[in-house]
Amino acid sequence: MRKHFIGIVLILWVGAIFGMAQPTQLQLTSQVNNGAALQDSSAEMPGKYNLASKPGELLRHPPAIENVSDKPNTVEVSLVAEPDRLSLLPGKLTDVYAYNGMVPGPTLEVTEGDKVTIRFKNNLPEETTVHWHGIKLPFAADGSPLHAVAPGEEYVYEYTILPGSAGTYWYHPHPHHRTAWQVGMGLYGAMIVHPKEDPLPNSISSKLILLSDNRFTEEGELDFPDPGTRQARMDEMNGREGDVLFVNDQIMPTIDIRKGETQRWRIINASGARIYRLALEGHTFWHIGSDGGLFEKPVEKQEIILSNGERAEILVQGTGQKDAEYVFQTLPYDRYMPHTRPKDWSETKDVLRVSYSKEKTTKLAQIPKTLRFVPPIDTVEATGTQTMLLSQGLINSKKMDLDRVDVTVPYGATEIWEVENLVGMDHPFHLHGFQFQLISRNGQPVTFRRWEDTINLPKREKARFIVHYDTYPGKWMYHCHILDHEDDGMMGILEVLQPNQQSTKMETQ
Ligand SMILES: [Cu+2]
Numbered sequence: 289m290r291k292h293f294i295g296i297v298l299i300l301w302v303g304a305i306f307g308m309a310q311p312t313q314l315q316l317t318s319q320v321n322n323g324a325a326l327q328d329s330s331a332e333m334p335g336k337y338n339l340a341s342k343p344g345e346l347l348r349h350p351p352a353i354e355n356v357s358d359k360p361n362t363v364e365v366s367l368v369a370e371p372d373r374l375s376l377l378p379g380k381l382t383d384v385y386a387y388n389g390m391v392p393g394p395t396l397e398v399t400e401g402d403k404v405t406i407r408f409k410n411n412l413p414e415e416t417t418v419h420w421h422g423i424k425l426p427f428a429a430d431g432s433p434l435h436a437v438a439p440g441e442e443y444v445y446e447y448t449i450l451p452g453s454a455g456t457y458w459y460h461p462h463p464h465h466r467t468a469w470q471v472g473m474g475l476y477g478a479m480i481v482h483p484k485e486d487p488l489p490n491s492i493s494s495k496l497i498l499l500s501d502n503r504f505t506e507e508g509e510l511d512f513p514d515p516g517t518r519q520a521r522m523d524e525m526n527g528r529e530g531d532v533l534f535v536n537d538q539i540m541p542t543i544d545i546r547k548g549e550t551q552r553w554r555i556i557n558a559s560g561a562r563i564y565r566l567a568l569e570g571h572t573f574w575h576i577g578s579d580g581g582l583f584e585k586p587v588e589k590q591e592i593i594l595s596n597g598e599r600a601e602i603l604v605q606g607t608g609q610k611d612a613e614y615v616f617q618t619l620p621y622d623r624y625m626p627h628t629r630p631k632d633w634s635e636t637k638d639v640l641r642v643s644y645s646k647e648k649t650t651k652l653a654q655i656p657k658t659l660r661f662v663p664p665i666d667t668v669e670a671t672g673t674q675t676m677l678l679s680q681g682l683i684n685s686k687k688m689d690l691d692r693v694d695v696t697v698p699y700g701a702t703e704i705w706e707v708e709n710l711v712g713m714d715h716p717f718h719l720h721g722f723q724f725q726l727i728s729r730n731g732q733p734v735t736f737r738r739w740e741d742t743i744n745l746p747k748r749e750k751a752r753f754i755v756h757y758d759t760y761p762g763k764w765m766y767h768c769h770i771l772d773h774e775d776d777g778m779m780g781i782l783e784v785l786q787p788n789q790q791s792t793k794m795e796t797q
Contacts, residue, residue: 350536353395362403363405366409367393367409368387371413376391382509392476398449408443422458422742430765433463458498478496483581492551495552512528540639545645547607554601557599560772574655585658586655595714595744605652606644611645616640681777695780704752705719707753715745728752730750730751766782
């Protein structure tokens with residue numbers, strides 16, 4: 289009981305100190321239930337959300353960001369990015385960049401139809417932005433490198449959550465050349481868009497699994513290599529990977545499950561470069577959603593590959609043994625060129641533990657056969673094709689130039705993108721502002737409809753997707769989501785013209 293009391297006091301104190309969200313009822317309950325996770329670090333490192341969990345503690349969710357609006361369908365929040373010193377590793381303090389004093393940042397939870405206002409303050413010693421990865425929003429709210437926020441400045445991000453976009457998203461900085469550094473320093477957080485009515489029953493509990501990795505010095509500071517060193521060259525080539533795997537702010541936490549229970553896991557790959565190949569020992573699971581929300585129907589899987597920036601929703605069912613433990617792991621995945629593969633690339637790594645209670649078995653729930661309708665984008669409507677050739681650090685042989693528009697298209701058009709990876713390492717490809725549908729991979733048609741904003745392009749593979757520019761005009765980034773590659777210029781700009789604007793290309797036709 290005492291642990292629970294300390295937990296509540298600590299949460300209230302954190303809220304008071306950082307002027308951040310008082311946890312909602314839901315968060316408070318889950319924190320109290322996880323009282324054990326709060327106990328030892330509360331004495332050690334008071335006043336911080338990051339409590340440097342020790343392996344085995346129950347999974348905790350980052351607190352929700354406080355909505356200060358009392359109007360219906362309106363979400364107004366404050367977000368501050370600033371340097372901080374937090375405990376990410378047990379018994380150590382680390383210099384970080386934090387959103388509202390936390391790594392990861394607080395979770396932004398909204399509902400379809402909500403009008404969202406984020407008042408952002410940049411207290412970093414460098415420029416930054418906040419990009420709402422996967423959200424369809426006006427260009428000025430996208431947090432792309434074209435809207436940098438200078439140190440000490442404020443920026444208001446405003447957008448309305450469009451119907452049909454319920455799903456799992458995330459936010460992170462996107463300044464020119466500095467994204468890998470800022471995300472590595474701790475700037476990333478989850479965003480959840482709820483539908484007005486969820487096709488999954490309320491009885492299914494939800495877990496947020498925000499995956500990241502980092503590298504530390506012996507003193508516990510974040511380890512970024514000096515320019516010109518071998519490690520710096522490796523990081524440029526592979527993207528910076530760390531040997532410490534975090535789930536939310538924890539290392540190897542535990543999720544409790546009852547035999548027969550069904551849980552919904554929202555998984556986000558917030559790592560700068562690590563691609564996860566996720567599997568749960570002794571279990572299959574139901575893959576129910578991707579970047580842009582739920583599929584039409586669940587698909588049973590043994591593993592999924594989640595590249596940088598991608599999200600997956602899965603249903604995990606308690607089909608294991610009572611009182612047993614199973615590990616959720618990332619299996620070896622060779623995304624590398626042979627000469628720069630890290631030594632540990634072929635090792636399986638543990639992510640979290642699933643622990644079965646001794647409680648009486650509950651009856652396994654029926655998984656809904658259909659989840660929602662995913663409207664197809666008709667290939668007959670396509671009026672153009674964009675070809676994107678990915679090589680090391682380049683797209684179509686060019687490096688990013690903020691003053692150049694690479695592709696101009698009319699508003700409302702539908703186009704097919706042919707993306708081909710010409711080199712021997714994977715490049716995950718992300719398009720801002722729109723959700724698209726994959727139509728083929730390596731010439732093989734893809735008929736399973738799902739919304740994506742990021743797809744992995746494995747070594748020398750190609751993919752075709754279809755996109756309808758039907759939401760907002762503006763200049764939208766497309767890029768490799770290995771953050772070091774993006775920073776190095778593996779990015780371009782798609783301009784969707786204003787509805788009444790003629791493209792130069794059209795005029796000359
Ligand atoms: Cu890349």
